[in-house]
Amino acid sequence: MSRDSALRFCRCNRLQILCVLYTAILTFGVLVAATLSDDSRWMGWSLSRLGETVVNRHSALAFNAGVFMSSLVLIMIGVGMSKGYVKLRQLRTAKVSVWLITLLAICMIGVALCPNDTMHAVHFIFSRGVVVMMVAVMLMLPSSLSYLTRRQRMLSFSFPVFMALLAAQGYVLRSFWFVIVEVILGLFAAAWLFAVCRHLDMRLQEQSD
Numbered sequence: 001m002s003r004d005s006a007l008r009f010c011r012c013n014r015l016q017i018l019c020v021l022y023t024a025i026l027t028f029g030v031l032v033a034a035t036l037s038d039d040s041r042w043m044g045w046s047l048s049r050l051g052e053t054v055v056n057r058h059s060a061l062a063f064n065a066g067v068f069m070s071s072l073v074l075i076m077i078g079v080g081m082s083k084g085y086v087k088l089r090q091l092r093t094a095k096v097s098v099w100l101i102t103l104l105a106i107c108m109i110g111v112a113l114c115p116n117d118t119m120h121a122v123h124f125i126f127s128r129g130v131v132v133m134m135v136a137v138m139l140m141l142p143s144s145l146s147y148l149t150r151r152q153r154m155l156s157f158s159f160p161v162f163m164a165l166l167a168a169q170g171y172v173l174r175s176f177w178f179v180i181v182e183v184i185l186g187l188f189a190a191a192w193l194f195a196v197c198r199h200l201d202m203r204l205q206e207q208s209d
Helices: 003-012 014-036 040-044 047-051 057-087 091-113 120-144 150-173 175-208
Strands: none
Touching: 003 014, 003 175, 014 047, 014 057, 014 175, 040 047, 040 175, 047 057, 047 091, 047 175, 057 091, 057 175, 091 120, 120 150, 120 175, 150 175
């Protein structure tokens, strides 16, 4: 692939590339933290335990750094989505995307900077805020798009409904199930975000052509 072709590919798929980068950084941080963890009890509690500096000294840096850096990429995605929707004259969606995704990123930064063992109350607010903001983005973003068909809108709404039910199940069952629910929620949200960004990249490319 020539340099010009590579640059054109990056321009046409910028948001998708950012989504892949976001997921890769977050996944890498969690995997490294899980590998370095000196306390296996995190598997029976929550992923947040990997970020606790007291019980997981070796893994806390990897986990918190991964969450923090992926949050910065998420802000870039939100800004990029907003600019894209402005070009498509979806002004309401532009505001929704940049504000809600930025708030989601802020909640993730709060999780990274406020470990559960030293700042439990603040960490609790930010960690629950991550789930709430995920569901809010999935509900409000498609509802603000004027060009979606009724079928596309209903399919979009099925994502947050599933996530809300899964999160509620995780809070009820607790124990080992909560970690599994967290992982599924994270992968599900990343897949949804990638699909939205791919759709936006394609519409922008069609408009430029």
